[in-house]
Amino acid sequence: MKTAFIIGIGNRHRGDDAAGLRVMDLLKADFATLEHDGEPASLIDAMQGHDRVILVDAVSSGAAAGEIFRLDLQKEGLPGAFTQTSTHSFGIVEAVELARALGKLPPALVFYGIEGKNLAVGDGISPEVQNATETVAASIRAETQEKKHA
C-alpha cells in the first residue's frame, strides 16, 4: 500500500549522510519515494499534492551515533541543533519553515532523523547508522500501517 510519500535526503558520497537515502532504498518497493539533496525550493515543490509526507535525513546534533529522532512537523519545527553541523539540513529546515510560512505544508508531515557520526567525503556508513536505518524503515512501515487501519 502506497500510503505515504517518502523523501530521502542526503548525499550518498558523504558517509553517514547517506542514512536518509538508505532508509528510502529499504522502502522503495512499497512506497512512492524520492531521492533529494535538500534544496529548499524543489523540496517544497516535491511535497505538494501529497497528503502524507515522511522526510528522512541524517542529522548531527551531538547525540550518540544511530540515535533516532521522530518529529511531527505539523506540530513542531526542526530543532536548530540539527542545522548546525549537517551538511545540508539547512535546506530542509528552510524548506519546512518556508512551506509553513506560505501555508504549503502537507496535511501530514513527519521527519525521521538518524544521528550520523562520519560525514566526511567518501562512501561507507557506520554500523550504528546502518542498524538505525533498518529500525526507521520498520517504524515507517508500522506507522503507515496503523494509519491504514485507523
Next chain:
Amino acid sequence: MSEKTRTIKVDYLARVEGEGAMHLKIDNGKLTDVKLKIFEPPRFFEGLLRDRAYTEAPDITARICGICPVAYQMSAVHAMENALGLKVEGQLRALRRLLYCGEWISSHTLHIYMLHAPDFLGYPSAVHMAKDHGAAVERGLQLKKVGGEIMTLLGGREIHPINVRVGGFYRVPTKKELQTLVSPLKKARDAAMETVRWVSGFDFPDFTQDYIFVALQHPQEYPFNEGRLVSSHGLDIAAAQYEDYFEEQHVEHSTALHCVLKDGKKAYHVGPMARYALNFDRLPQHIQDTAKGVGLGKVCRNPFKSIAVRSIEVLYACEEALRIIEDYEVPEAPFVEAAVKAGTGYAATEAPRGLLYHRYKISDKGEIEDANIVPPTSQNQKMIEDDLWQFVPQYIDLPDDKLQWHAEQAIRNYDPCISCSAHFLKLTVDRT
C-alpha cells in the same frame, strides 16, 4: 568605542559546496584586517580526475556543485572538445545554451529571492521574509522551478544532470517535449519582469568600485558557452591563454587560492555585473530598455545592485530559452563522434556566478593526465575582500550587528558558491 579593538568574526558552515568564514578587525576605529576564507572542493576533484576517461569529466565535475552543475559540465565538454578538435554546432549547440538558461534561471532566482532579498528588506532569512512577502516568495519559487524543469528535461534530472556528454547529449528531446516548456516559460518571463521591478525598488547602499570586469564576449550573443575572454581594461584573449594572464596565489589565511591578473597582481570581478558591462549591447533591445527603465546604466559598478543585474539575466534567460525552443529542430544525431587523440584542451564558460575555467591534458588513450579547474568564487574571492576593505570604513561607526549585516550583504553580492550557507552564520564579537 573608537579606542577599542573590535573583531567581527563570522564562521559558517555550508552544504556540500564548501564552507567559509569572515573575519573583520577594527583597531581604534580603523579597519585593520579583512579575511574571507572559503574552503574550495574543486582541488579535490582535480586529483580525482587523473587517470579517468575523458568522457567521465562532465559527470565527475558536475558533482562539484549542486547549484551550478551545468556550468561544470559545459566547461568540461568544451575543454575536451577543444582537445579533440571537435566542434559542436547547430541545434546541439543551441540545446547547450538552453540547458544553461535553465541553470541561470534556477541559480539566480534562488540567490535573488532566498538569499539576497532578505538583506535588502531587513529579514534574517527568506522564511522570515515569507511571512510578510508571501506572494514574492511564491513567485521566486515558481520561477526557480521553471529553471529546474529545463534542467530536468534536457539533463535527465535537475540536481546533477546526467544527459550531457562530450560531443553533445546522450539523448535529445523531441519538439513536442520542448513545447511543454513554452507555457511555463512564458509565465516565468512575466515573473522575471516582475522580479526586475521588485528588486530595482530596493534601497541600495551608496557604494561603487572601479572594477576590472572579466567575462566572455561573443560577437552576437550574450555569453554562455563561447566567446573571447575580455576585460573592461582591454584584455582580449582565447580561453587557452587564461593561465598566461591570470594566476592563483596562495594566501596564508585560506586553503583556497586567490586569483589575480598577472599584470599588476590586481583583483578582478567575474559574474553578472561583468557579463552585463561587457555584453550590454548583445541583450535584445527591449531588455536593454527594461534595464534602463529601472535605472541601470550600460555599466553597473555598485555591487549591491548586482541583484538587479542578476534579475535582468533571468529575464534574458527566459526569453533566450523561448527563442531556442521556437527554432528547435531535432538534430540528426544526439552527439558528434570524435576520434581520441592526445592533447590539451581549454574552455571557459559563464557559470551563473561567473567565469569557470577548465583545462585538461589527455593521453592518446583518452585518459586524463592533468586537470585544472578555476571556479568563479575563487576568482572573486580577492575582489570580495577588496570590496570589504573599501566598504566597511564607510560604515565603521555602526554597531557590530549592523556592520556585520552590511558586510555579509556585501559578500552575498557575489552569490559565492557557498550560497546555501548564507544565512547559516555564527558570530563572535571580541572587544578588547
